Amino acid sequence: MPKDNNKELTLLERVLGSRIEVLLTLPRKQTLDSNYQRMILIKSNELYDKLGHIINHGLSSLLIFTTSVPLDKLVLYKDGKVSSMLKGVKGFGGHEGFEIVGAIELTTGIMNHIAPILNYKLAEIYYEAYAETNRLFDENQRLLTQQNIFVAQQVNALKAKTKFLQEVYKDISQISKSDIWRQSTCTNLQRIHIELNEIFYNFISQINQGLILKNFNDVSGNHICARYALSHYIFALVLEYVAAGLIDNESMKFLKAKVEEAFDSFNKTTSDLERELNFIQDDNYQSQQSIIPYRWYYGSAQYHPNQLNEINRLNNENAHIEYIKSNILSYFNIERDREALFNLIEAPKQYLQNIVITYEEK
Structure with a gap:
């Protein structure tokens, strides 16, 4: 036609x-x-x-x-x-x-046919990045076995919120059809995204404390948990905006600003962490060089047992740091989430330019 x-x-x-x-x-x-x-x-x-x-x-x-x-x-x-x-x-x-x-009224009625489908497709864009972070976290939970009670409680809180967010995602089309359900869902999502933001910054604080104490088990574990919390926080924000119908250009800009703030905070912590780890490695190397053997025997340095213990301690510390830098800091790269956010922001315009309405198949 x-x-x-x-x-x-x-x-x-x-x-x-x-x-x-x-x-x-x-x-x-x-x-x-x-x-x-x-x-x-x-x-x-x-x-x-x-x-x-x-x-x-x-x-x-x-x-x-x-x-x-x-x-x-x-x-x-x-x-x-x-x-x-x-x-x-x-x-x-x-x-x-x-x-x-x-x-x-007629236009609104027609758009009501479109909104549930559109909202699900928008939520789906970021869900893939969120689900991948959850998978990586589950793979690395063995690294959290030595965490303290506080961290264990925070992780349990995150897991409880995972279930809620996944339920909202699955029901987003139905939620979009009911004003009462949509309002209650948005209220819960607002509360949860505030709690998730608090958990995220608690882990950031724990990272800084772990560096001071040189407790690298805690440092690596808290970095994993911070990344896990960040993904939850962003997904809660995305669901909140989508459920509320805030998918216009201006609303998407506000969403992007909030998410970018969290990204910047995590990136700064990661950058500061890597810089501090490099400093500790260099300092350990200098400390090793300053240990003078008490004698030489046939061209080989002979160290006192206490000196050997210190050298081994520094080597182990540097090896642990290298593991964190090579496996932890890069494993949970946020570029996947950043790309998903960009696609989400562009999607409403693209979807509304490609609405195809056909007869039902018999």
Whole structure:
């Protein structure tokens, strides 16, 4: 059903931000084309027919009426049309007027078909990065076996929130259909993202304390936990914005600013941690060089047992530091999350430019 591009945009098209083309079928060979990478496909005979009328005639020509009177209380003509007359005891019980549904209401109704699908697809973009971080965390839980009670409690709190966030993600389409459910979900997500932010900064503080005490088991474990908490915090924010319907450009900018602040904090901690670890390694190396053997025997340095113990301690410390730098700091790289956030911010515009409405398959 082609459309004249020179014709003024209808109200629905202005809301969606692009012209609408109703397709009878989705071209299979084009599904992998870049224009179809982010697309919403809606199969609805009712919506398809309604949009076809709107595209051909515009919203102003489409008069839709509504009433609160049950259909069985109204008089029906033989041809199936509905009268405004009310049924009474003796056949006629009066008249009940109908209200005209305005263009805005109609557009809102149509968008209500789209919002649940769109919200799920948006949440799905970041969920993949979130799920990967959870997988990496589960793989490395063996590194947390020597953590203290405080850290264990924080990790348990994070795991409890994982279950809630995953449930919200799975139900996001249904949540989008209910104002009451959406409001309660957003309230819970606001509370949880505040708690997650607090847990995140608690782990950052623990990292700094571990460096002072040179407790490298705690340092590596807390860095893993901080990364785990950061992923939860960002996902809670994403779900909160999506559930609330805050997917416009301005709202996405606010979301990006909040997430970037957390990214910057984690990056700074990681950078400071790596710099401090390098300093400790260099200092250990200098300390090793300053240990003077008490004698030489056939060209080999002979050390006192106490000196050997100190050399071994410094070697072990440096080896532990190297492990943290090579495996921990790079293992949980945040670029995956940053890329997912970028895709999320761009997605609403892309999806709303690729809404395909077809007949339902029989």
